[in-house]
Amino acid sequence: MLDQTVGSWLEDLASDAPAPGGGAAAAMNAAVGAALISMVCNLTIGKPRYAEHEPVMREALASATELRATAVQLAADDAAAFGAVTDAYKLPKDSDAQKAARTDAIQAALVGAADVPLRTAAVAASVIDLAGRIMDGANVNVLSDVAVAAASARAALDAAVINVEINLGAMKDPARRDALRVELDKHTAAVTTAAAIVAAVRERINA
Amino acid sequence: MLDQTVGSWLEDLASDAPAPGGGAAAAMNAAVGAALISMVCNLTIGKPRYAEHEPVMREALASATELRATAVQLAADDAAAFGAVTDAYKLPKDSDAQKAARTDAIQAALVGAADVPLRTAAVAASVIDLAGRIMDGANVNVLSDVAVAAASARAALDAAVINVEINLGAMKDPARRDALRVELDKHTAAVTTAAAIVAAVRERINA
Numbered sequence: 001m002l003d004q005t006v007g008s009w010l011e012d013l014a015s016d017a018p019a020p021g022g023g024a025a026a027a028m029n030a031a032v033g034a035a036l037i038s039m040v041c042n043l044t045i046g047k048p049r050y051a052e053h054e055p056v057m058r059e060a061l062a063s064a065t066e067l068r069a070t071a072v073q074l075a076a077d078d079a080a081a082f083g084a085v086t087d088a089y090k091l092p093k094d095s096d097a098q099k100a101a102r103t104d105a106i107q108a109a110l111v112g113a114a115d116v117p118l119r120t121a122a123v124a125a126s127v128i129d130l131a132g133r134i135m136d137g138a139n140v141n142v143l144s145d146v147a148v149a150a151a152s153a154r155a156a157l158d159a160a161v162i163n164v165e166i167n168l169g170a171m172k173d174p175a176r177r178d179a180l181r182v183e184l185d186k187h188t189a190a191v192t193t194a195a196a197i198v199a200a201v202r203e204r205i206n207a
Numbered sequence: 208m209l210d211q212t213v214g215s216w217l218e219d220l221a222s223d224a225p226a227p228g229g230g231a232a233a234a235m236n237a238a239v240g241a242a243l244i245s246m247v248c249n250l251t252i253g254k255p256r257y258a259e260h261e262p263v264m265r266e267a268l269a270s271a272t273e274l275r276a277t278a279v280q281l282a283a284d285d286a287a288a289f290g291a292v293t294d295a296y297k298l299p300k301d302s303d304a305q306k307a308a309r310t311d312a313i314q315a316a317l318v319g320a321a322d323v324p325l326r327t328a329a330v331a332a333s334v335i336d337l338a339g340r341i342m343d344g345a346n347v348n349v350l351s352d353v354a355v356a357a358a359s360a361r362a363a364l365d366a367a368v369i370n371v372e373i374n375l376g377a378m379k380d381p382a383r384r385d386a387l388r389v390e391l392d393k394h395t396a397a398v399t400t401a402a403a404i405v406a407a408v409r410e411r412i413n414a
Contacts, residue, residue, distance in 0.1 A: 002217075006208050006211055010242045035218075038222075072213075149229075152362045162354050162409060162412065165409060
């Protein structure tokens with residue numbers, strides 16, 4: 001995705017090709033949110049007026065840069081994991097042994113396919129957490145971008161939840177399903193945090 | 208933006224350069240949403256099982272393609288409008304006449320700068336409307352992507368509202384402010400629609 005033009009990536013997303021799809025879109029939303037956090041930090045660091053917030057901004061900048069790289073990688077991982085599921089469904093099912101092997105392969109691939117949006121949810125929640133941490137000390141000229149970052153990461157999180165759930169639905173092992181659901185639930189509270197950040201920024205803007 | 212690589216666009220977004228910023232991020236979120244609507248339509252059209260929904264899908268595909276192009280254009284328009292505001296603030300203010308001319312130029316530029324996120328809000332609301340229209344007839348294999356499209360467009364709408372409000376805050380003419388607020392309010396109800404689409408898709412997925 002990194003080396004593709006924006007136009008051609010959007011064209012691929014819009015096409016009937018199996019990937020990129022909603023998983024890559026979620027990763028992009030998370031990457032956009034992380035990039036905006038970086039921008040706000042970059043426009044706050046070095047300004048005397050915000051000197052006391054510089055340690056927080058420097059830490060947030062380092063985290064946001066890492067999260068953006070992870071998000072971009074997740075778009076690629078999503079395509080690979082999706083391909084593994086598709087390949088598993090194509091396995092022969094002529095004998096009982098083949099059927100069993102195919103079912104095992106599908107179930108294993110589904111775990112991999114659920115893992116990518118699970119990690120996307122974690123990245124999105126981390127971006128929202130960063131937005132909350134930099135909100136008070138951010139350069140006021142780019143305060144609105146903190147909210148835009150939170151809104152974009154929130155879309156990534158909403159999408160990731162749906163993308164995990166799609167895979168949960170096809171999984172046969174209830175213990176595995178429950179474990180993934182527990183993992184997912186660790187990140188979903190960030191949706192409320194994102195909404196609170198957007199509301200708080202709007203309040204300051206409209207004051 | 209179209210001819211830039213995704214990596215370099217994200218790098219620019221993360222940098223301390225004045226543009227791209229939150230306006231371009233909102234436009235990208237809207238474009239991602241529109242592209243996913245196109246994908247769902249492309250994967251539904253031509254499938255006998257969904258034949259009765261084909262007219263809706265064809266219409267939605269045409270609209271989504273147009274909305275994606277508009278969204279991409281808005282990212283460029285945002286940079287231009289932002290530049291106009293920055294330029295206006297740089298005008299000389301040594302005499303009273305210069306001060307008055309500078310104030311007029313700033314106010315005119317702010318109207319232009321508010322117009323871009325206003326149009327982004329309209330595009331985002333239209334993408335959400337399309338998601339609602341294709342939800343029931345969409346290929347079930349990509350039903351989740353309808354929700355991801357709505358979530359991404361909703362982020363664009365949230366961001367656009369904030370970006371309009373930032374400009375409203377600097378505007379001096381109350382009549383102009385009220386008129387823009389009325390325009391903006393026409394689109395904001397789509398936030399609720401987007402949330403309802405995400406909830407409805409999740410309900411079908413988890414049923």
